[in-house]
Amino acid sequence: MNAPVQGKLPAGIWALGGVSLLMDVSSELIHSLLPVFMVTVLGTPMLVVGLIEGAAEALALVVKVFSGALSDYFGKRKPLAVLGYGLGAASKPLFALATTAGMVLAARLVDRVGKGIRGAPRDALVADIAPAHLRGAAFGLRQSLDTVGAFLGPVLAIVFMLLWANDFRTVFWIAVIPGVLAIVLLVFGVREPARTGDGKRTNPIRRESLQKLGRAYWGVVAVGAVFTLARFSEAFLVLRAQQGGLALAWTPLVLIAMNVVYAIGAYPFGALADRMDHRKLLAGGLVVLVAADLLLAAAGQGPLLWAGIALWGLHMAMTQGLLATMVAGTCPAELRGTAFGVFNLASGIALLAASVLAGALWDSWGAPATFFTGAALALAALAAVATLQKS
Numbered sequence: 001m002n003a004p005v006q007g008k009l010p011a012g013i014w015a016l017g018g019v020s021l022l023m024d025v026s027s028e029l030i031h032s033l034l035p036v037f038m039v040t041v042l043g044t045p046m047l048v049v050g051l052i053e054g055a056a057e058a059l060a061l062v063v064k065v066f067s068g069a070l071s072d073y074f075g076k077r078k079p080l081a082v083l084g085y086g087l088g089a090a091s092k093p094l095f096a097l098a099t100t101a102g103m104v105l106a107a108r109l110v111d112r113v114g115k116g117i118r119g120a121p122r123d124a125l126v127a128d129i130a131p132a133h134l135r136g137a138a139f140g141l142r143q144s145l146d147t148v149g150a151f152l153g154p155v156l157a158i159v160f161m162l163l164w165a166n167d168f169r170t171v172f173w174i175a176v177i178p179g180v181l182a183i184v185l186l187v188f189g190v191r192e193p194a195r196t197g198d199g200k201r202t203n204p205i206r207r208e209s210l211q212k213l214g215r216a217y218w219g220v221v222a223v224g225a226v227f228t229l230a231r232f233s234e235a236f237l238v239l240r241a242q243q244g245g246l247a248l249a250w251t252p253l254v255l256i257a258m259n260v261v262y263a264i265g266a267y268p269f270g271a272l273a274d275r276m277d278h279r280k281l282l283a284g285g286l287v288v289l290v291a292a293d294l295l296l297a298a299a300g301q302g303p304l305l306w307a308g309i310a311l312w313g314l315h316m317a318m319t320q321g322l323l324a325t326m327v328a329g330t331c332p333a334e335l336r337g338t339a340f341g342v343f344n345l346a347s348g349i350a351l352l353a354a355s356v357l358a359g360a361l362w363d364s365w366g367a368p369a370t371f372f373t374g375a376a377l378a379l380a381a382l383a384a385v386a387t388l389q390k391s
Helices: 011-031 034-041 046-074 078-097 101-129 132-163 168-174 176-189 207-211 214-229 235-243 253-273 278-298 302-329 333-365 367-385
Strands: none
Touching: 011 078, 011 101, 011 132, 011 168, 011 176, 011 253, 034 046, 034 101, 034 235, 046 078, 046 101, 046 235, 046 333, 078 101, 078 168, 078 176, 101 132, 101 302, 101 333, 132 168, 132 253, 132 302, 168 176, 214 302, 214 333, 214 367, 235 253, 235 302, 235 333, 235 367, 253 278, 253 302, 278 302, 278 367, 302 333, 333 367
């Protein structure tokens, strides 16, 4: 099923993309409404929103270290992916039942633990299945299909919010359905390739193994962490528009607009990564992020706001699949799970710091301070790109 056809991506890549699409529909039905639900229904302070978002996402990325290492140790990635997607689906009813910020935090942590468990094994599985000369396109396609789900979810959220008169909880219950369908597709639609090598198990996170990752890999990790500091949660984009007067039922339009651009661009930029210097493409993405931050700092409504949101999506399309391709290309095949896990651990710590900082700046000095700081951090990441080895 997963045997590559010359010039074409294997069927397993399309199936993994479909799984990502369905789970993102499920997640974004909730997440596109969750910041506004917390602020307007539960009365949650903005700093607490930042803490919840940062803690949840950081936990997911920390868990990836261990799930990635386990997938290397056992030589099996699919079972961990199934477990992770299963936890994600199981968390959805908890959002519908939440009556306090603490309950939302608990639901987010369960959801993100699931994401953490599945993330590194799934990314390593993409690299295992895809031919080396199509790896950028493979990551780009999976990211593109994932992002289709990321804007379909908010579209459905708007429809359901209008249909059920802003009934957040009913929308959250509907989100269970695509989550279950994602698990079914993963179980029956993806076949893991046989592992090559002598089959001997070694500890992938011991010093000797980590030393095999090499200088080029650790350079990507360092740049990725600085980059993530500049990329706080998209919840702040939603809140920027809502603060500017966008009606509650229409706030998911923010994520729709961003993710339409992201989905359209992810595959072409992924394919481009197979043909050009990765450093140049990454630098271009950071320049776009700076421009997005400056526009979002300048306006909370009107054309400048929506231009900033579109540019945010463009920078994601240019960089997210690219970073995964850079990780896969700078590590040994037998350590791919661990490599993705360590990369995401560094990014997770940076994301926690970025989201807490964004919330604190917003509460103390307003939204423009948050986005101006993001632009400054993106410029720092741009300077760090120059230190990378050519890839």
